[in-house]
Amino acid sequence: MIVPEDISVLLVEDNEDDVELTIRVFQQYHLANHIHVVRDGAEALDCLFKKGAYAERNLCAQTRLILLDLKLPKVDGLEVLRRCKSEERTKSIPVVVLTSSREEQDVIESYKLGVNSYIVKPVDFHQFVEAVRQLNLYWLVLNQGPA
Amino acid sequence: MKTTKPTGDVPDVSALTEIPANILLVDDDPSILIAMEALLEGPGRTILTAQTGQDALRWLLRHDCAVIILDVRMPQMDGLELAKLIRQRERLRFTPIIFLSGVDTMDADVVRGLSSGAVDYLVKPVLPDILRHKVDAFVELFQLREWAKQQVERQSEERFRVLVEGIEDYAIVLLDPDGKVATWNRGAERLTGYQGEEILGQPYSCFYPSEDVVSRQPENDLNKAMDVVTGQAARVDIDRQMVKKNGSRFIANAMVTALRDERAALQAYAVVIRDVTERKRAEQATARLAAIVTSSTDAILSKNLDGTITTWNSGAERLFGYRSEEVIGTSVTRLLFPDRAQEETQILDSIRRGERIEQRETVRRHKNGYAIEVSLSVSPIKDASGTILGASSIARDIKDRKRFERALREANKELEAFSYSVSHDLRAPLRSIDGFAKVLVEDFGPSLPSEAQRCLGIIQKSAGRMGELIDDLLEFSRLSRSELERHAVDTERLIREVWFDLRRSDQDRTVELILGNLPKCWADRRLIKQVWVNLLSNALKYSRPRQEPRIEIGWQDDEQQPDDVVYWIRDNGVGFDQQYVGKLFGVFQRLHRADEFEGTGVGLALVDRIVQRHGGRVWAEGRLNEGATFYFTLERVQEHDSTGRHLGLVGRG
Numbered sequence: 001m002i003v004p005e006d007i008s009v010l011l012v013e014d015n016e017d018d019v020e021l022t023i024r025v026f027q028q029y030h031l032a033n034h035i036h037v038v039r040d041g042a043e044a045l046d047c048l049f050k051k052g053a054y055a056e057r058n059l060c061a062q063t064r065l066i067l068l069d070l071k072l073p074k075v076d077g078l079e080v081l082r083r084c085k086s087e088e089r090t091k092s093i094p095v096v097v098l099t100s101s102r103e104e105q106d107v108i109e110s111y112k113l114g115v116n117s118y119i120v121k122p123v124d125f126h127q128f129v130e131a132v133r134q135l136n137l138y139w140l141v142l143n144q145g146p147a
Numbered sequence: 148m149k150t151t152k153p154t155g156d157v158p159d160v161s162a163l164t165e166i167p168a169n170i171l172l173v174d175d176d177p178s179i180l181i182a183m184e185a186l187l188e189g190p191g192r193t194i195l196t197a198q199t200g201q202d203a204l205r206w207l208l209r210h211d212c213a214v215i216i217l218d219v220r221m222p223q224m225d226g227l228e229l230a231k232l233i234r235q236r237e238r239l240r241f242t243p244i245i246f247l248s249g250v251d252t253m254d255a256d257v258v259r260g261l262s263s264g265a266v267d268y269l270v271k272p273v274l275p276d277i278l279r280h281k282v283d284a285f286v287e288l289f290q291l292r293e294w295a296k297q298q299v300e301r302q303s304e305e306r307f308r309v310l311v312e313g314i315e316d317y318a319i320v321l322l323d324p325d326g327k328v329a330t331w332n333r334g335a336e337r338l339t340g341y342q343g344e345e346i347l348g349q350p351y352s353c354f355y356p357s358e359d360v361v362s363r364q365p366e367n368d369l370n371k372a373m374d375v376v377t378g379q380a381a382r383v384d385i386d387r388q389m390v391k392k393n394g395s396r397f398i399a400n401a402m403v404t405a406l407r408d409e410r411a412a413l414q415a416y417a418v419v420i421r422d423v424t425e426r427k428r429a430e431q432a433t434a435r436l437a438a439i440v441t442s443s444t445d446a447i448l449s450k451n452l453d454g455t456i457t458t459w460n461s462g463a464e465r466l467f468g469y470r471s472e473e474v475i476g477t478s479v480t481r482l483l484f485p486d487r488a489q490e491e492t493q494i495l496d497s498i499r500r501g502e503r504i505e506q507r508e509t510v511r512r513h514k515n516g517y518a519i520e521v522s523l524s525v526s527p528i529k530d531a532s533g534t535i536l537g538a539s540s541i542a543r544d545i546k547d548r549k550r551f552e553r554a555l556r557e558a559n560k561e562l563e564a565f566s567y568s569v570s571h572d573l574r575a576p577l578r579s580i581d582g583f584a585k586v587l588v589e590d591f592g593p594s595l596p597s598e599a600q601r602c603l604g605i606i607q608k609s610a611g612r613m614g615e616l617i618d619d620l621l622e623f624s625r626l627s628r629s630e631l632e633r634h635a636v637d638t639e640r641l642i643r644e645v646w647f648d649l650r651r652s653d654q655d656r657t658v659e660l661i662l663g664n665l666p667k668c669w670a671d672r673r674l675i676k677q678v679w680v681n682l683l684s685n686a687l688k689y690s691r692p693r694q695e696p697r698i699e700i701g702w703q704d705d706e707q708q709p710d711d712v713v714y715w716i717r718d719n720g721v722g723f724d725q726q727y728v729g730k731l732f733g734v735f736q737r738l739h740r741a742d743e744f745e746g747t748g749v750g751l752a753l754v755d756r757i758v759q760r761h762g763g764r765v766w767a768e769g770r771l772n773e774g775a776t777f778y779f780t781l782e783r784v785q786e787h788d789s790t791g792r793h794l795g796l797v798g799r800g
Contacts, residue, residue: 019580022282024586071571079255 008062011037011078012044013069013098022067024122029125038061041075045083049089065096065132067123068115078109085114096131098123118140164191166297168213169194170282173203175221176249185217186275187282191290200224212242213289214282219248243285245278246270295782319419324413326351326369332790338399338422340392351418354389356396373401383507386423390474444522446544449528451537454479454495464474466521466544468514469746479540482585484518498527498538500797507571511542520549565626581610592626616735619749623734627756629673635784638665641672642700645679647685656696658687663701666712667784674757675781681750682716682777688744689775690720711763712783717776723769731767747754754779 013019014146019037025034034046038044047050066084070077084090090099097118117131170187172194174180178194187194193212197203200221206212214234219226226246233239241268261268265282290352311319311332318335320328325349331343339346339354346353359365362469364387369374382404382716389399404417440447446463450456456479467474467482474481483491487510494504504525510518522540527535584606592600639662646660668675683698690696697719705711723731723738730736732755737748758765769775 008366014577017582019576020585021582100574121574123581 003147004111009035009065010044010047010063011035011067012041012072012077012096013037013067014072015023018074018098018121020070020104025123025125025128040073041077041080043074044072044080049087066093067098067119068095069098071100078113081113081115106133162291162773163287163294164189166293167191167193168293169193169195169210170286171197171203171206171210171212171215172222173197173200173216173226174218175199176218179218183278187278189283189286191288200226200229200232203229207233207236207239211238214285215242215244215281217244217246219246245269245281245285245289247273248370269568271525292324297550313472316421318418319418320418322369322416322418324415326365326416329415335420338391338397338420351416354399354420356388356390359387368401368403369405372405372416375414385426386427389420397422398427409562412531441504445544447539448477448479449537449539452495452499454491457537463542466513466519466542467511476792484510484512493526496536498525498536499529501535503527508545511784520545561622563628566621569617570621574614577610577613577617580609581614584610616747619747620734621751623756624752626674626677626753627760629674631674631760633669633671633761635667636670636672636675638675641676642679642683645676645683649683653687658690659695659697661697661699663699665700665702665714666716668712668781669763669784670781674760678754678757678779684721685750685777686716686718686775688720688746689722689739690718692721693719696720707764709779710782711780713778714782715776715778719772719774722771722774723767724771725769728767728769732765 009026010138011019011022013022023035023037036047038047043053044066046054050058068077068080072080081095081097084093084095091114095114098114098121099118100121119127119131170192172180172183173185173196174183175198177198180198184194184196190768192213195206197206200223203215203217207215217226221229226248230244230246233669234240235243245267247269252445254781269278269281303577303654311330313525314332314334316334317332318338319332321330322327327348328346331341331346335346336342350365351369352360353364368383368385368387371385382402383401384400386398386400388600389401390396400421400423402419405413406417408414428564438739440460443460443462444465444559445467447458447460448456448463455656456474456477459469459474463474464470469481480488488511497504504523507523509521509523511521513519513521520546523540523542525538525540528537528539529535584603586597588600588603588607591671595603610665642662642665650658684696687696692700698716701715701717703713705713708717721739727738732751733748734752736752737746739746754777755765758781761781762781763780765777767775767777
């Protein structure tokens with residue numbers, strides 16, 4: 001199994017259980033090493049824009065995909081999305097929104113801000129694959145099928 | 148008097164001689180009176196005789212005479228003196244007088260006699276032939292004059308009679324002094340329904356309702372006419388309820404005039420009756436309308452086309468704070484804030500074009516300067532010819548309604564926030580329960596005792612069920628709140644779409660669908676699709692135990708709402724007990740145990756909610772083990788016929 005070093009997924013999720021379950025899915029497909037988890041919107045922004053604790057790190061350059069929960073402490077998901085899509089450096093990073101339900105307003109609002117796809121939690125691998133396929137990041141998953 | 152009409156201006160001789168004529172003979176010698184009476188007698192003539200001037204005058208007071216023959220020499224009052232007195236009376240001024248005198252009479256007497264008004268002078272002894280010829284001539288002259296007078300009277304009477312008889316809108320009736328009907332015209336016939344022959348001679352009271360007859364109302368009304376200034380044409384004008392021949396009542400305006408002769412004796416009553424029922428009704432309606440306007444809590448005012456206020460009711464006084472005397476005659480712009488002055492110009496422009504303004508929500512200014520939220524309706528006021536004279540304006544205070552609307556919007560917003568919170572927060576722990584139960588099964592399944600596995604299974608199943616409940620509840624709340632977008636929906640096509648979707652996931656049995664030719668409806672397609680999904684999946688679900696499940700869909704006219712159509716869907720499934728029909732449409736209400744038929748109990752509640760939001764009604768009929776029929780109404784798109792047809796859309800099995 002060959003995994004390119006620069007492939008990285010940023011998971012923005014505050015719920016411990018959801019983080020664990022999501023990582024578990026990725027683990028099953030041996031992708032867990034490439035996930036970086038942040039617990040709120042502010043941390044997500046720091047990470048993407050090299051601020052605060054992330055000032056010395058260059059995670060942003062490696063981020064190829066953002067999995068974004070909408071309801072987050074401090075700065076909410078939609079705000080993270082808006083900032084992300086308005087910066088030249090980050091706006092080309094595909095964003096997959098994680099939603100708790102199909103409540104329309106979330107989805108419509110996030111599409112307005114340029115969200116690329118969404119997955120209803122709990123994240124299961126097939127859904128994830130489907131979302132990723134839509135984003136033409138097919139290889140990211142396909143090349144790393146379960147061992 | 149003969150009633151044959153004269154054929155021309157020349158009188159018929161026989162008719163003439165029948166006109167009565169009086170001849171007055173005055174002489175103090177009774178033998179001469181007797182002799183002359185015999186000489187002058189003839190058909191139609193009455194000879195009146197007097198021996199003194201006083202007796203002669205007494206006759207003349209009461210009788211017209213064709214000619215008077217006077218003896219010049221009489222004791223007490225002589226003929227010349229009597230002639231002078233006769234000439235002084237207006238009525239007798241032109242009555243011819245013939246003097247008779249003795250042979251010894253002087254020429255001077257003749258001159259005096261003629262100058263005192265005599266037309267002829269004869270000397271006694273009189274030649275009988277000469278006297279008779281002279282008298283005949285005067286009698287004929289009198290008769291001719293009388294005849295001419297009668298002709299004129301009769302003609303004018305005839306014209307009047309024709310006129311009165313022909314009048315249709317007024318009943319014109321003469322009553323004799325006893326109050327009995329003496330004449331009857333066409334108007335009376337039309338108004339009361341009585342024919343002339345049956346009513347003549349009947350008492351006036353027969354036009355009055357029995358209760359008024361008992362209280363002597365008819366007599367009182369006639370007496371009232373008598374009471375008014377005696378001797379002149381006296382008239383009373385009264386409104387009474389009267390009764391027609393067929394017993395129906397009408398409101399009559401009766402004008403009663405007492406007709407008297409010269410000596411003030413009552414001759415007749417002239418009664419003119421009009422039917423004023425319509426007018427009275429209109430007056431009452433106007434009075435009622437006026438009362439409504441006056442008592443209305445809405446502000447009702449009228450203005451002319453330049454915006455000058457012309458009327459102002461008490462509702463307007465309450466709403467705007469101005470008393471009517473303060474505002475009538477002033478411009479309506481004082482009720483507007485300056486930034487809305489343009490609005491009044493627009494309103495008046497619309498009114499001039501004959502347009503109405505219906506329930507426009509706007510703001511007006513109270514006398515104290517504060518703003519009043521009102522709903523305004525303005526209509527043109529037109530005269531009989533359709534010319535627009537001004538506008539009536541109704542303003543309703545909508546402060547309370549606005550407050551409720553705001554409260555409702557707040558509540559809705561809170562509800563949305565609540566659903567959002569439910570959808571996110573309630574789900575998170577559920578995901579953990581389900582997710583970690585799965586982890587347990589995946590990682591440790593094989594090593595767990597079977598009882599532990601069974602328990603884990605229950606945990607997962609319950610978590611899944613709770614997820615479904617939350618989903619349905621959210622769906623219910625979302626669909627209940629979403630905006631309606633109405634279009635013409637092809638119901639038949641929509642049903643087939645839904646049917647094939649549903650059947651795709653349920654292909655292992657055959658279900659017969661009988662689909663009538665359905666009219667289109669005005670509805671939000673997405674929401675109505677949900678209705679059909681829910682109803683059809685119910686029908687499929689509850690007919691599952693049947694060997695030959697059959698679902699029939701049809702329609703009928705809505706008897707309560709002609710613009711609506713009633714759709715119905717019938718299955719031959721397990722049905723339900725009609726006594727629980729009230730529970731059918733409640734949220735989370737179920738008539739079956741979960742192990743019999745799956746479901747959360749939201750489907751029909753959703754159907755009910757969606758149809759109600761479209762302004763329709765939903766109801767159901769069912770019998771245990773004999774199937775169920777669900778009905779709902781929607782506004783119909785007017786087109787095509789009603790022939791049902793068997794489409795035989797049979798699911799593959």
